[in-house]
Amino acid sequence: MRTAKDFFAPLAVGAPAPVREIPARPSRAIHFFDPGNPKMAAKVPDMVGTVDVLLGNLEDAVKAENKEIAREGLVKIGQEVDFGPTQFWTRINSLDSPWVLDDLTTLVPAIGDKLDVIMVPKVQGAEDIHYVDRLLAQLEAKAGITKPILIHAILETARGVANIEEICAASPRMQGLSLGPADLAADRRMKTTRVGGGHPGYLVRQDPERGADGVPLYDGERTTYQQDLWHYTIARMVDACAMHGIYPYYGPFGDIKDTVACEDQFRNAFLLGCVGAWSLHPVQIKIANKVFSPSVEDVKHARRVIAAMGDGTGAVMLDGKMEDDASVKQCKVMVALAEELAAIDPDLKAKYDAIVVD
Ligand SMILES: CCC(=O)SCCNC(=O)CCNC(=O)[C@H](O)C(C)(C)COP(=O)(O)OP(=O)(O)OC[C@H]1O[C@@H](n2cnc3c(N)ncnc32)[C@H](O)[C@@H]1OP(=O)(O)O
Ligand SMILES: O=CC(=O)O
Ligand SMILES: [Mg+2]
Numbered sequence: 466m467r468t469a470k471d472f473f474a475p476l477a478v479g480a481p482a483p484v485r486e487i488p489a490r491p492s493r494a495i496h497f498f499d500p501g502n503p504k505m506a507a508k509v510p511d512m513v514g515t516v517d518v519l520l521g522n523l524e525d526a527v528k529a530e531n532k533e534i535a536r537e538g539l540v541k542i543g544q545e546v547d548f549g550p551t552q553f554w555t556r557i558n559s560l561d562s563p564w565v566l567d568d569l570t571t572l573v574p575a576i577g578d579k580l581d582v583i584m585v586p587k588v589q590g591a592e593d594i595h596y597v598d599r600l601l602a603q604l605e606a607k608a609g610i611t612k613p614i615l616i617h618a619i620l621e622t623a624r625g626v627a628n629i630e631e632i633c634a635a636s637p638r639m640q641g642l643s644l645g646p647a648d649l650a651a652d653r654r655m656k657t658t659r660v661g662g663g664h665p666g667y668l669v670r671q672d673p674e675r676g677a678d679g680v681p682l683y684d685g686e687r688t689t690y691q692q693d694l695w696h697y698t699i700a701r702m703v704d705a706c707a708m709h710g711i712y713p714y715y716g717p718f719g720d721i722k723d724t725v726a727c728e729d730q731f732r733n734a735f736l737l738g739c740v741g742a743w744s745l746h747p748v749q750i751k752i753a754n755k756v757f758s759p760s761v762e763d764v765k766h767a768r769r770v771i772a773a774m775g776d777g778t779g780a781v782m783l784d785g786k787m788e789d790d791a792s793v794k795q796c797k798v799m800v801a802l803a804e805e806l807a808a809i810d811p812d813l814k815a816k817y818d819a820i821v822v823d
Contacts, residue, residue, distance in 0.1 A: 472637060473485060473637055475602055475606075476598055476599045476602035476603075477599070477602035477603045477605070477606040478606060479606035479607075479609075480601075480602035480603070480605045480606040480610075480613070481605060481610060481611050481612055481613045482613070483613055483636075483637035483638060484613060484615070484637060484638075485637070486710065487615065487639070487640050487641075487710060487711050487712065489712075489805060490517070490552060490581075491517045491805055491806055491809055491810075492517045492518045492552060492712070492714070492740060492741045493517050493740070493741045493742075493753045493754050493756075493757035493758065493806075494516050494517055494518065494741060494742065494743070494744040494749065494750045494753035494754060494757075495517075495518040495520050495554065495643070495714065495741060495742070495743050495744065496512065496516045496518060496519055496520060496743075496744040496747075496749075496750055497520050497522045497526075497556070497717075497743060497744065497745050498519065498520070498521060498522065499521075499522055499526065499527055499531075499535060499538075500521040500522075500523075500535050500536075500538035500539035500541075500542055501527065501531045501534035501535035501536075501537075501538040502538075506538050506541075506542060508747075509542055509546060510546050512551075512747075512750075513546065513547070513548055513549050513550075513551045514549055514550060514551060515750065516551060516744070516750045516754075517551065517552060517741065517754075517809075518551065518552040518553075518554050518581075518582075518741075519548065519551055519552070519553055519554070520554040520555060520556055520584065521535075521538070521539040521542060521543075521553075521554075521555045521556075522535075522555070522556045523535050523536055523539065523555060523556060523557055523558055523564070523568055524556050524557065524558050524559060524562075524586050525586070525648075532558065532564045533567075536564075536567065536568060536571055536572070539555060539572065539576070540571065540572065540575045540576055543572075543575065543576030543579045543580065544575065544576060544579075548579065550809050552581040552582065553579050553580055553581055554580070554581055554582040554583070554584060554617070555568075555572060555580060555583055555584065556583075556584040556585075556586060556619075557569060557572075557583055557584070557585060557586075558586070559585075559586045559587040560585070560587070560588075560593055560596065560597070561587075569583075569597075569600055569601070569604060570604065573601065573604035573605060573608055573610065573614070574604065574607070574608040577604065577605060577608050577610045577614060578608075578610055578611075578612070580614050581614070581615060582614070582615045582616070582617050582640050583597070583601070583614055583615070583616055583617070584617040584618075584619060584643070585597055585616060585617070585618050585619065586619045586621065586645070586648075587619065587621055587622055587625070587645075587648060588618040588619060588620070588621075588622075588625050588632055589622055589624045589625050589628065590624060590625070590628040590631060590632065591628065591631040591632060591634070591635035593618075593632075594616060594618065594632060594635035594636050594638075594639065595635060595636070597616055598616065598635070598636040598638055601613075601614055601616075601638070613638060614638070615638050615639070615640035616636060616638040616639055616640060617639075617640045617641050617642070617643065618632050618639070618641075618642050618643075619642070619643050619644075619645040619648075619716065620632075620642050620643065620644055620645060620649065620698065620702055621644075621645025621646075621647070621648035621649045621652065621716075622648065622649065622652045623649075623652050623653050626649070626698060626701065629642070629701060629702065629705040630705050630708070630709075632705075633705050633706060633708070633709035633711055634709055639709065639711050640711055640712065641706060641711045641712035641713060641714060641740075642702050642705070642706055642711070642712075642713055642714070643713075643714040643715070643716045643743065644661075644695060644698055644699055644702055644713075644714070644715055644716045644734075645716045645717070646660065646661040646662075646694075646695055646698075646716060646717065647660045647661070647716075647717065647719070649698065655694070657694065659719065659720070660717050660718065660719025660720070661695070661715075661716065661717050661718045661719060661730060662694075662718055662719070662720060662723075662726055662727075662730050663691050663692065663693055663694060663726070663729075663730070664691070664694055665691055667691065667692050667694050668689045668690060668691050668692055669689070669690050669692060670687050670688070670689045670690075671687045671688040671689070671690075672687075673685065673687060693730075693733055695715075695730075695733075696733075696737075699713070699715065699733070699734055699737050699739065700737055702739075703737055703738035703739065706738075707738065712740045712741075713738060713739045713740065714734075714739055714740060714741045714742055714743070715730065715731060715733075715734035715739050715741075715742040715743070716742070716743050717743045717745055718730050718731070718742070718743075718745070718749065719745070721745065721746045721748065721749070724748060724749075724752060727749060727752055728752050728755070728756055730742075731752060731753055731756040731757070732756050735756050735757050739757075740757065741753060741757050742756075742757070754810075758802075758803075758806050758810070758813055759799050759802055759803050759806075761816050761817070761819075761820060763799055764799060764800060764803045764817055764820060765820045765822065766796070767795075767796035767797070767799040767800045767803075768796075768800060768820065768822045769783065769822050769823075770783060770788045770792060770793055770796040771793060771796050771797065771800065772822055773788065774788060774789075774790075774793040777790060777793045777794075778790050803817050
């Protein structure tokens with residue numbers, strides 16, 4: 466165990482000092498692209514400024530025979546593109562793969578000064594984060610990198626879920642967690658073949674009409690309500706991240722054409738406390754940007770409550786509802802997010818600035 470006094474010490478002589486607080490940078494959409502796919506790679510420069518995070522993916526969805534091309538493509542993009550306000554992330558190959566060592570030893574010297582966050586897949590426990598943490602420190606020291614690269618872990622194994630708190634606490638580099646519903650479903654032996662989202666078989670059913678004898682009458686219509694397969698894991702992830710001052714994200718939604726259900730899944734995650742979601746296709750960026758930005762109505766309400774609550778203590782009635790010390794804190798979460806987003810998104814800023822609090 467690293468003691469409290471050593472926790473913020475660099476893990477290699479000459480490596481940058483770890484950050485004490487993870488910056489709250491907007492990351493509504495983490496947009497995945499394959500850096501070895503020429504069509505996708507060509508779109509990256511024009512996507513800067515339209516999405517909060519651009520992530521060059523080297524892991525699953527990149528064919529084994531293309532791993533090196535993807536890595537080289539990522540280096541080229543990292544060296545040539547000015548990312549401006551957009552964060553630049555990568556997802557490296559898993560720690561048990563033959564590619565990950567080359568991923569790290571190539572990327573850090575070549576583009577480590579540009580990379581904000583490295584996403585590590587299939588994290589099982591703190592030992593995986595410790596490994597990456599030390600190696601990054603050694604590579605940063607060797608390359609003269611002055612800003613520490615942060616680590617994001619994907620929650621996609623049963624062991625990872627069981628070890629979630631120790632993963633979050635494993636390093637001051639820990640920036641956040643994403644739910645990986647596809648690998649997690651496989652690892653848990655869940656019986657869904659979908660990449661994220663709900664399932665029509667996972668439902669609750671309205672109570673039956675009953676006869677005078679109390680026996681259910683089976684011929685009546687009974688409404689069913691599809692449930693969220695991911696509720697437990699997302700809620701678990703949100704608590705662990707909040708406890709450790711890092712950020713939770715929903716991961717992939719594979720039914721690209723079902724933009725409505727994608728929006729629903731993203732909104733569930735937003736309401737539960739996630740700050741963003743993955744985008745696999747350009748069409749999902751707009752959805753994430755919309756869902757993970759507080760609505761004008763919510764911001765207006767939050768500002769009204771804050772104004773009505775004065776010093777933030779006591780209780781008031783507003784529109785027939787009680788507001789008090791706790792609800793004003795909820796409202797402050799909403800307003801703080803709106804302010805963060807307004808600082809980087811002129812359209813949102815104009816909408817929020819136009820709000821008149823009556
Ligand atoms: C499930 C577990 C996980 O690990 S999920 C994360 C790993 N998966 C990924 O990263 C998938 C990334 N996305 C993709 O590979 C593609 O979007 C898939 C889903 C295959 C669909 O591609 P495709 O059939 O070409 O779509 P399309 O014809 O609608 O594309 C229109 C134009 O847009 C481009 N495009 C597509 N996806 C991206 C992307 N992610 N980033 C940037 N550009 C993208 C296409 O190349 C296509 O371009 P063009 O108009 O032909 O020039
Ligand atoms: O990597 C993501 C997943 O769902 O698996
Ligand atoms: Mg996965």
